[in-house]
Amino acid sequence: MLYPHISIVLDMAGCPNRCKHCWIGHSPNGHLTENDLRYAAAQFRPYAEKLTVYDWTREPDYTDDYRQRWALCNELSDGERDHFELISAWRMARDPEYAPWVASLGIKAAQLTLFGVREKTDYYTGRRGAYDDILHAMDTLLAHGMAPRIQIFVNKDNVDELPLIDQLIDDMQLIPRCAAIGQEFVCFMHQGSCDGENEKLYPIRSTPDDLAKLPPRLVDMSLRHWQADNLVQVFGLMEADLVAHLSSSTETENLAENEPVLYIDKDFNAYPNFGAMEPSWCLGNLKTDGAAAILRSFSENRTPAQHTRLTVPVGTMVKALGDPASQRLFTREDYIQYILNRYCRK
Numbered sequence: 001m002l003y004p005h006i007s008i009v010l011d012m013a014g015c016p017n018r019c020k021h022c023w024i025g026h027s028p029n030g031h032l033t034e035n036d037l038r039y040a041a042a043q044f045r046p047y048a049e050k051l052t053v054y055d056w057t058r059e060p061d062y063t064d065d066y067r068q069r070w071a072l073c074n075e076l077s078d079g080e081r082d083h084f085e086l087i088s089a090w091r092m093a094r095d096p097e098y099a100p101w102v103a104s105l106g107i108k109a110a111q112l113t114l115f116g117v118r119e120k121t122d123y124y125t126g127r128r129g130a131y132d133d134i135l136h137a138m139d140t141l142l143a144h145g146m147a148p149r150i151q152i153f154v155n156k157d158n159v160d161e162l163p164l165i166d167q168l169i170d171d172m173q174l175i176p177r178c179a180a181i182g183q184e185f186v187c188f189m190h191q192g193s194c195d196g197e198n199e200k201l202y203p204i205r206s207t208p209d210d211l212a213k214l215p216p217r218l219v220d221m222s223l224r225h226w227q228a229d230n231l232v233q234v235f236g237l238m239e240a241d242l243v244a245h246l247s248s249s250t251e252t253e254n255l256a257e258n259e260p261v262l263y264i265d266k267d268f269n270a271y272p273n274f275g276a277m278e279p280s281w282c283l284g285n286l287k288t289d290g291a292a293a294i295l296r297s298f299s300e301n302r303t304p305a306q307h308t309r310l311t312v313p314v315g316t317m318v319k320a321l322g323d324p325a326s327q328r329l330f331t332r333e334d335y336i337q338y339i340l341n342r343y344c345r346k
């Protein structure tokens with residue numbers, strides 16, 4: 001069993017935040033060591049033509065030795081790795097050496113997440129001071145030639161506050177300041193998936209009347225970002241329509257891939273990167289089951305979630321659990337994932 005490419009992504013240190021939209025779910029922070037990283041890489045190495053190793057699934061560069069960990073992941077990986085356009089706003093507010101280091105990796109833009117202004121952003125990020133860190137990160141990124149890219153999660157609770165983000169863009173002059181470093185300012189809205197912690201926000205999920213409240217400039221920016229013609233392509237359809245469309249669907253899906261990306265938590269439990277880190281997606285434990293068993297579990301769809309998706313038609317799950325009266329908006333794929341997770345817990 002040799003895979004062309006395996007990526008392993010260790011949740012070594014966790015995260016300073018407890019975001020209410022966290023799709024991988026909350027967990028106490030771990031304290032994995034460089035030896036744990038070396039161990040995990042060595043376990044998967046025999047099964048990969050190409051191995052790529054990452055030291056975080058949650059906050060990037062959260063530990064003080066982030067530069068050494070970056071170097072170690074490069075040493076354990078085959079070929080070039082991307083840092084991704086994700087940075088730690090928490091670290092950027094506390095470590096003056098961080099922004100120059102990020103810039104030295106060639107990153108041109110970095111994503112930051114807002115839910116409104118101070119109170120809402122702190123509440124939904126799960127940490128007091130998060131909003132101030134994010135504003136500080138915007139200035140710091142720009143000072144080092146990188147553009148802040150703003151992601152906004154929308155729900156019924158924060159939709160009325162979005163004009164304040166529109167105003168913030170002008171107050172901070174983000175459009176001309178990005179232009180001055182040769183970058184386009186990007187901002188986009190969506191409602192996120194409905195798994196992990198985000199599933200708890202189902203009661204306040206956006207409905208069509210909320211879309212009329214979205215600030216027009218943020219709508220234009222979002223459509224440009226998503227390369228969409230209209231908000232239906234971004235926010236999806238009402239659950240009632242999805243239930244009507246999908247109730248007769250016989251569709252199933254084989255979620256196994258020959259280039260697995262595996263999230264490994266602080267206790268060495270492994271999950272595919274497209275599922276929440278919850279029991280129905282757990283592929284096994286690296287220490288007790290081993291890498292071969294984890295890969296077999298993935299490739300043979302042995303987890304309850306993958307097995308259900310492979311064997312139970314979408315229509316069966318939707319008829320059992322969909323709400324035909326709900327106006328909540330979902331993209332088709334997010335809705336199937338939401339229903340699948342609930343079906344697995346039945």
Ligand code: SF4
Pocket residue numbers: 015016017018019021022023024025057058059
């Ligand atoms: S969404 Fe990301 S930053 Fe927020 S709690 Fe989850 S892992 Fe941490």
